[in-house]
Amino acid sequence: MKISSDIHEAALWLSKNKVVAIPTETVYGLAASIYSEQAIQTIYKIKNRPSNNPLIVHIKSVEELPKYAVDIPDKALVLAKTFWPGPLTLVLKKSIQIPDYITSNKDTVGIRVPDHQTTLKLLDAIDFPIAAPSANPSNCVSATSATHVFNYFGNKLPFVLDGGFCNKGLESTIVGFENDVAVIYRMGALSVEQIENVVGKVYIKNFEAQNPIAPGMFSKHYAPKTPLYVVQNMNLFLSETPHQNIAYLGFSTKENHEKIKAHFDLSKKASFDEAAQNLYKTLIEIDSYNFDAIVTHFVPNIDLGNSINDRLKRAAFSIT
Ligand code: TXA
Ligand code: MG
Numbered sequence: 001m002k003i004s005s006d007i008h009e010a011a012l013w014l015s016k017n018k019v020v021a022i023p024t025e026t027v028y029g030l031a032a033s034i035y036s037e038q039a040i041q042t043i044y045k046i047k048n049r050p051s052n053n054p055l056i057v058h059i060k061s062v063e064e065l066p067k068y069a070v071d072i073p074d075k076a077l078v079l080a081k082t083f084w085p086g087p088l089t090l091v092l093k094k095s096i097q098i099p100d101y102i103t104s105n106k107d108t109v110g111i112r113v114p115d116h117q118t119t120l121k122l123l124d125a126i127d128f129p130i131a132a133p134s135a136n137p138s139n140c141v142s143a144t145s146a147t148h149v150f151n152y153f154g155n156k157l158p159f160v161l162d163g164g165f166c167n168k169g170l171e172s173t174i175v176g177f178e179n180d181v182a183v184i185y186r187m188g189a190l191s192v193e194q195i196e197n198v199v200g201k202v203y204i205k206n207f208e209a210q211n212p213i214a215p216g217m218f219s220k221h222y223a224p225k226t227p228l229y230v231v232q233n234m235n236l237f238l239s240e241t242p243h244q245n246i247a248y249l250g251f252s253t254k255e256n257h258e259k260i261k262a263h264f265d266l267s268k269k270a271s272f273d274e275a276a277q278n279l280y281k282t283l284i285e286i287d288s289y290n291f292d293a294i295v296t297h298f299v300p301n302i303d304l305g306n307s308i309n310d311r312l313k314r315a316a317f318s319i320t
Helices: 007-015 036-047 061-067 074-083 117-125 146-158 191-197 235-240 270-289 304-315
Strands: 003-006 020-022 031-033 056-058 088-094 108-112 159-162 175-177 181-186 227-229 245-250 260-265 294-295
Touching: 003 146, 007 020, 007 117, 007 159, 020 117, 020 146, 031 036, 031 056, 036 270, 061 074, 061 108, 074 088, 074 175, 074 191, 088 159, 117 235, 117 260, 146 159, 146 270, 181 191, 235 294, 245 270, 260 270
Parallel strands: 003 159, 020 159, 056 108, 088 175, 227 294, 245 260, 245 294
Antiparallel strands: 020 031, 088 108, 175 181
């Protein structure tokens, strides 16, 4: 695998029906031309992704949207104009431009304009949109650097377009429309409050039981290998747990106890933006050591704290 910031080389691989990893502001993606069925199949294979889980299409600007989506609700257009380029994926009725193998045969498409200069330049250099799921094997923590992608896929992938660390660090927020009401199918790097400021009250249906529409929303997802305990009563937990070699994941918080052997702080200044940026890379880092457990608390349930807590829930081995 080659790691490089050469946009033209990335464009060349893509036009030759190959899969390359690309940076976005949220997480890295495994990208292919939406018109290359062969490359799309490769994505599913190397990610070990179930075939009923559709891919997000990345386009270069909001002006391109009507080419790929039809019957676009007014609220969707307002959201796109407000937040693109940015971490918002809209689920819309697809046009005939979008092949069925992108959308797992659904008549809708998840679509967004990523906010990353390198990938926007790449989209400018090619004449097709790119489909890209997150660049991690299914059920693993998403990659927020080129090195993470390399460690996951090695030589299964010819090329990673290096765009540095992802600025947001959480996946895009996915929004669909049911009877003209905005519905959040996945919490993400754009907060519920930011969306409600533009379109008013939204519904949230981001667990699979409520929402067979976005099959990626399994309740267990994004999990590190080291069991993660999200704990309310830390003293009680630490006195009872058999684990002796624990990593503490804090949000400007600390906990002194003989069973806690190291502290990792998501944000020393208790900033949600910084904590979101650090969450996956910290979980991946902790996994590279030999702790037998990770303990943490939920963060306050407002703004991006909601999205961080959503990921902690999906990453958790146990919540007490
Ligand atoms: O931030 C992101 O969205 C990243 C970057 C690379 O853009 N991509 C990403 O893709 O997170 P992925 O494949 O890991 O997650 C896409 C989610 C899945 O849960 C999938 O089910 C949902 O989007 N999705 C895609 N198309 C959909 C559709 N037509 N209807 C409902 N859900 C859809
Ligand atoms: Mg993913």
